[in-house]
Structure formats: structure tokens, C-alpha cells
Amino acid sequence: MALRAGCEHYARSCLLKAPCCGKLYVCRLCHDAEENHQMDRFKVEEVQCSGCQTLQRAQQACQQCHVQFGEYYCDICHLFDKDKNQYHCHPCGICRIGPREKYFHCDKCNLCLAQDLQGNHKCVENVSRQNCPVCMEDIHTSRIGAHVLPCGHLLHKSCFDDMVRTSAYRCPLCMHSVWNMKEHWEQIDIEIAQSPMPTEYQGTSVKG
Structure with a gap:
């Protein structure tokens, strides 16, 4: 089961607990836009389910209501999102x-x-x-x-x-x-080769 939620950056059904300030944000980008410091995504340990509000360790599905936090989940980056063929x-x-x-x-x-x-x-x-x-x-x-x-x-x-x-x-x-x-220069060479010099100029040389 999936719950439609998220932010303008990611489609996910949980909030990340920022390891730096303890505040809850949908993603690190939302956090960084509001705070005067940056969230280290790799240090995230807990998330809160957007459905039942249960605070728990970071994982792909809620331990309480079993809602899927994201079709894609990386346990290194703690990235939750819809499936875009992501890979770590x-x-x-x-x-x-x-x-x-x-x-x-x-x-x-x-x-x-x-x-x-x-x-x-x-x-x-x-x-x-x-x-x-x-x-x-x-x-x-x-x-x-x-x-x-x-x-x-x-x-x-x-x-x-x-x-x-x-x-x-x-x-x-x-x-x-x-x-x-x-390819551009090759095309110009072909055009020059296919454009013979006018008869009146053939056999003449340019004098300095």
C-alpha cells in the first residue's frame, strides 16, 4: 500500500528527522531551504510515517501501518522516491x-x-x-x-x-x-569541392 505524499522534490510518504536539529522535513532540500545549515542525508537514522505519525528507524515501509514510504529506497542515501530506475x-x-x-x-x-x-x-x-x-x-x-x-x-x-x-x-x-x-567542417569541404571555380578565374593566381 502506498500513500500519496511528499514535496516538490520527491514523492514519499514519510518525513526525515534531521540529525542536525531534530526537526522533521520531507527532504533535505526542504530542510536546507528553511534552516541556516544543511542536512547530512547519510546521517539520517529516523523517519516519521506521514500516515500514522509513527517515528521509527529509516526503512522502506512503516513498521506500524505498513505503508510504503517510497517505491525506491536507498539505505545509504536515505532516499525515498517514486521509481525512476534509480541506482546507487x-x-x-x-x-x-x-x-x-x-x-x-x-x-x-x-x-x-x-x-x-x-x-x-x-x-x-x-x-x-x-x-x-x-x-x-x-x-x-x-x-x-x-x-x-x-x-x-x-x-x-x-x-x-x-x-x-x-x-x-x-x-x-x-x-x-x-x-x-x-562534421561541420567536413560538410563545408564537400560543398567547396562541389562548387567549381568560375571559368574566368581558373588558372589565375593571386598576386600580393
């Missing part, structure tokens, strides 16, 4: 939205990346441990997906979309193009 990545140290088989963990980048980038991306050591160069907010633990630029740097997908929408086409960190221009 031990090297990343947090839960990611999967499915797991579509991602791999790059040890050098220290980040989970889509399978089609395996052996097909430029590694930047611990790249996700840097803030997004556009909004300066954390990337590694963000609920917003990351966009990998050809240079290997990361920014939030939403920040990337906003950036190119305003005609900014270079990485804010290294100024390399945000697009892989190889």
Missing part, C-alpha cells in the same frame, strides 16, 4: 537516475556517464566536483542532469540550453566550442 553508484557516493545498464562510472572523471560516451569523451579529473561555470551551483549532487562538452568540462543541462539560446557557443572555462565541429 558507490564510487559517486550517491544515487543516480538510471537505468543502471545505460551508464558507466568513469574513474578519472569520477562521474557516471552515458554508455555511448565510454571511450568517446575527453576525461577531466574529478570534473563533477567543480561547480557549474554558468550558475556556480554544485553539479555532482544536483538533481539537474549534467551536459558534457567536447572539451570535457561539465555544466548543468539547463544552463547549457540557456547559454546556447543566448548565442554563447564556447565553454565558459576554456573557450573551446561547445559543439563538435568536425
Whole structure:
């Protein structure tokens, strides 16, 4: 049995007891928005059922009324949510939205990346441990997906979309193009090859 509850961030049927202040919040993000300190999700030990109000150790279902707190539950991150094919990545140290088989963990980048980038991306050591160069907010633990630029740097997908929408086409960190221009230049070469020089200019040379 499931109980519809939660907040704007997560669909869950319990409140977390913050280990820092002892207050009850639906999630760490709701806590952090209200308090002048941050909740350590890994230290959460107790939750309160949204149905019967029973305070109990963190687990997937209520020990009293048996309501399911979340379709997905991670006993490391204490993450309760509806099923989004989440999985816990031990090297990343947090839960990611999967499915797991579509991602791999790059040890050098220290980040989970889509399978089609395996052996097909430029590694930047611990790249996700840097803030997004556009909004300066954390990337590694963000609920917003990351966009990998050809240079290997990361920014939030939403920040990337906003950036190119305003005609900014270079990485804010290294100024390399945000697009892989190889196919573009190849297309231009083809167009040039298919556009013969006018007869009156053939065989002439340019003098300085």
C-alpha cells in the first residue's frame, strides 16, 4: 500500500528527522531551504510515517501501518522516491537516475556517464566536483542532469540550453566550442569541392 505524499522534490510518504536539529522535513532540500545549515542525508537514522505519525528507524515501509514510504529506497542515501530506475553508484557516493545498464562510472572523471560516451569523451579529473561555470551551483549532487562538452568540462543541462539560446557557443572555462565541429567542417569541404571555380578565374593566381 502506498500513500500519496511528499514535496516538490520527491514523492514519499514519510518525513526525515534531521540529525542536525531534530526537526522533521520531507527532504533535505526542504530542510536546507528553511534552516541556516544543511542536512547530512547519510546521517539520517529516523523517519516519521506521514500516515500514522509513527517515528521509527529509516526503512522502506512503516513498521506500524505498513505503508510504503517510497517505491525506491536507498539505505545509504536515505532516499525515498517514486521509481525512476534509480541506482546507487558507490564510487559517486550517491544515487543516480538510471537505468543502471545505460551508464558507466568513469574513474578519472569520477562521474557516471552515458554508455555511448565510454571511450568517446575527453576525461577531466574529478570534473563533477567543480561547480557549474554558468550558475556556480554544485553539479555532482544536483538533481539537474549534467551536459558534457567536447572539451570535457561539465555544466548543468539547463544552463547549457540557456547559454546556447543566448548565442554563447564556447565553454565558459576554456573557450573551446561547445559543439563538435568536425562534421561541420567536413560538410563545408564537400560543398567547396562541389562548387567549381568560375571559368574566368581558373588558372589565375593571386598576386600580393
